[in-house]
Amino acid sequence: MEGLGGLIPIILMFVIFYFILIRPQQKRQKKTAQMQASLEKGNRVITIGGFHATIEAIDEENNSVVLRAGDGSKLTYDRSAIREVIDNNQ
Numbered sequence: 001m002e003g004l005g006g007l008i009p010i011i012l013m014f015v016i017f018y019f020i021l022i023r024p025q026q027k028r029q030k031k032t033a034q035m036q037a038s039l040e041k042g043n044r045v046i047t048i049g050g051f052h053a054t055i056e057a058i059d060e061e062n063n064s065v066v067l068r069a070g071d072g073s074k075l076t077y078d079r080s081a082i083r084e085v086i087d088n089n090q
Contacts, residue, residue, distance in 0.1 A: 036079050039065060044086040047077060052086070 039045070043055045045067070053067035056074055063079050 035085060036082055039079065039082060039085070045082050046084050046086060047081045048083045049081070051075075 039055060039058060041055050041058060044052070045055060045065075046052055047067075051067070051069075053069050053075070055065050056068040057066040058079075059065070059076075064076055065079055065082065067075050067077055069075065
């Protein structure tokens with residue numbers, strides 16, 4: 001019975017870690033994956049490096065996107081490099 005009393009704080013610590021760290025991280029990853037899967041041509045995006053551009057084309061086979069910069073140049077990025085989609089009304 002004494003051993004069970006020593007396990008309760010450890011179990012409680014794991015439960016707290018789950019709800020404070022692990023679960024929110026899983027939600028963020030799921031939301032990011034859904035956003036990256038729903039990318040469309042014409043979306044304004046920001047990459048993880050801070051590059052602001054518009055999606056010119058999407059290559060499903062290579063899981064990449066072609067981004068058009070403000071000066072008209074085109075760059076190819078992995079789909080996972082897209083951090084967020086910007087509302088076109090901004």
